[in-house]
Amino acid sequence: MxxxxxxxxxxxxxxxxxxxxxxxxxxxxxxxxxxxxxxxxxxxxxxxxxxxxxxxxxxxxxxxxxxxxxxxxxxxxxxxxxxxxxxxxxxxxxxxxxxxxxxxxxxxxxxxxxxxxxxxxxxxxxxxxxxxxxxxxxxxxxxxxxxxxxxxxxxxxxxxxxxxxxxxxxxxxxxxxxxxxxxxxxxxxxxxxxxxxxxRPERQDRPGDGVGRGADHPGAALVTGALMLTVYTILGAGDRNLGGTLALGALALALFAGFTVRQARAARPLLRLRLFRSRILTSANGVQILMIAGMYGFQYIGALYLQRVLGYSELLTGTAFLPAPVAIGVLMLSLSARTVARFGPYRVLLAGLTLITAGLALLGRAPVDGSYAVDVLPALLLLSAGFAAAMPAVTGLAMSGARPEDAGLASGLFNTTQVVGGSLGLAVLTTLAASRTEKLTGAGEQLVAATADGYRLAFTVAAVVAATALTSAAVLLCPGRNSSAPGAEAESGTREVHEAFN
CATH class of the missing domain: 1.20.1250.20 (MFS general substrate transporter like domains)
Incomplete structure (x- = not known):
């Protein structure tokens, strides 16, 4: 609000x-x-x-x-x-x-x-x-x-x-x-x-209203519990039988459903459901979940690959990642705003997601005897350039799909889906890598080789997730598709993004 x-x-x-x-x-x-x-x-x-x-x-x-x-x-x-x-x-x-x-x-x-x-x-x-x-x-x-x-x-x-x-x-x-x-x-x-x-704090509708009445504590409890249970279910999937995993998953879905019902009936909901009537806002948030899921998994698993497979020390591993913040900072401050203004957020987002997908796919072939200059650095630069292009573009699209009076909630929703994407991506990719490594070591393969194979699987899956984000963005955020929506929200949203970045 x-x-x-x-x-x-x-x-x-x-x-x-x-x-x-x-x-x-x-x-x-x-x-x-x-x-x-x-x-x-x-x-x-x-x-x-x-x-x-x-x-x-x-x-x-x-x-x-x-x-x-x-x-x-x-x-x-x-x-x-x-x-x-x-x-x-x-x-x-x-x-x-x-x-x-x-x-x-x-x-x-x-x-x-x-x-x-x-x-x-x-x-x-x-x-x-x-x-x-x-x-x-x-x-x-x-x-x-x-x-x-x-x-x-x-x-x-x-x-x-x-x-x-x-x-x-x-x-x-x-x-x-x-x-x-x-x-x-x-x-x-x-x-x-x-x-x-x-x-000044927001004025309350009635003199007796306070923080306890203005905030939706039950809604917060439901959505937080649902998120925590979802990640716990994914993390422990390899350690329990299928029935137990499905039961926990069903309980997480029930909590999400309870949160939705609560938001529909609460006098002061934590999240106004009318936000999701905006196709461009909903689609941009969905694309962001997929994009961040792949990118955050790369940061975690990439660091482990350098240490456990290539044998890097902590300092050398951190130094190996240093080109990423430099590239992101330079590109985002000097080029991203101008690029969005010139070509529009839709095209810039697609270009960024293409680079991210290519970088993750390149890591999917990282060998056990890999070289940083050949197997890691090119992928790191592709991912950095892709993220520097995609992040401002998807942010502008998401915010352009909200009404002015809902801008604060839209901002909170965007931040939330970013964290959810990172959490779920990390949970899925680490579970896949660990399961693959355990299976191979159980079959007699050496630990380092099995670990490298597990990480390659995780990188490949991350590339598939990024490709799904690219496809979803191309279809759901296409200006021609969205311009037929009520109010032509895509057209007006793109114009607002251009004004903000010019």
Whole structure:
């Protein structure tokens, strides 16, 4: 629900610098994005030190992603009720405290619980950022540039986390990847309090209304439980019989159905179902789920391939990923906005998804005796270029399909589907890789060769998922197909995207 704050919600730019505010918002987001990826290179060290199983190790990542994705909608709604700056700073505090707990963890249970708490703090921080940016930069042109900077920071930060994770793990141990957030988080929290303009909470319809009545807590519980159970079902599919897997899957679907019913009947739903009447918004979110599923699985499994198959150290693995944030940052800041403005988001999205599919397919042939320069770097550059093109395009398409009064919810939905895609992609691909490796080692094949074969299977499946995203985008987001929809939403949405990026 959009905030009814009016023009007096924020002090003038002379009191609070908009550029300084953009830096603070990007810094807070960068910390949460980095932490979603910084653990990937440290996974073998964490597994060896704390005794994680192969399947359980993925929960170090999923324990963060699932509450993060499940709580984004609720956190965004609470931000409207209590104030976005208050929600942002509270999220930074929770995230920083949880990082310290991760850093001092001595067992799998404590680490997973602390990672889940990090996910809660990350959701509180991230859910309100886009709404704050829109308020800070109301003009179409300046808003488009601010979002381009914000998107570049987020996209490059994901890959940069891999490098930092390797450097810190090798130099100081895996605990340092979490403890480093303490000074960063404190500085970001202080800067946010001093620089970000305070905003007025949304007015309630009745004098007695408060946060408890304005937020849909049952809806949040249903959707979070459904997401967590879905990933748990996929992760454990190889360790239980088919009947048990189907039963858990049916329960997850029942929770999703309960969430849908709740949203249809609630006086103040967490997610207005009318959003899904927009074909372009629904299709763009679906395409994003598939795209992120393949890309996030690549970051996780690619790091493991370099370490467990090619024998790279943590630092060398992180360095090997360093070209990705550089390429993404340069392309997104210098070319993506202009390219979208010139060719339109639909064509740019298709081009980006084509590059992503090609990069993942190239990794699908990575041999056990592979070379970084031949088997990894070309695919890494293709994926970086593809993501730099596709991400701003699919973001513009998704947001153009929402009514102005639903922009905040559309933003929360877009962030949620991004996290859901990453979580489910990681769960499916790691399960496939582990099952393939276990089957081959059981048949007598050497561990390294069996591990490489499992990773090749995961990369190949990721390429198929990316190709499905490409096909879906080509069919469902085609301007000719959507222009016949009520209100010609594709045509008007494309025009808005052009205005924002010009």
């Amino acid at each position: 959009p905030s009814r704050t009016g023009p007096t919600s924020h002090p003038t730019p002379r009191t609070y610098s908009r550029r300084a505010s953009l830096v603070v918002l990007c810094a807070g987001t960068l910390m949460t994005v980095l932490d979603g990826n910084i653990v990937t290179v440290a996974m073998p060290a964490i597994q060896e030190d704390l005794g994680f199983s192969a399947a359980g190790l993925a929960w170090v990542v999923n324990a963060y992603l699932i509450p993060f994705g499940g709580l984004l909608l609720l956190a965004g709604r609470l931000g409207d009720l209590v104030g976005r700056r208050r929600m942002f700073t509270a999220g930074l505090a929770v995230f920083t405290a949880a990082s310290v707990l991760c850093g001092v963890a001595t067992g799998p249970a404590l680490l997973i619980a602390a990672r889940a708490l990090q996910g809660v703090g990350g959701a509180m921080t991230s859910a309100v950022v886009l709404g704050m940016l829109v308020s800070l930069f109301p003009g179409a042109r300046e808003q488009g540039r601010a979002i381009a900077v914000f998107s570049a920071v987020g996209a490059a930060g994901g890959a940069l986390g891999t490098f930092l994770g390797g450097a810190l793990t090798q130099a100081l141990g895996w605990h340092s990847i979490f403890l480093i957030n303490l000074p960063i988080g404190v500085l970001a929290w202080v800067a946010a309090l001093r620089i970000l303009a305070p905003d």
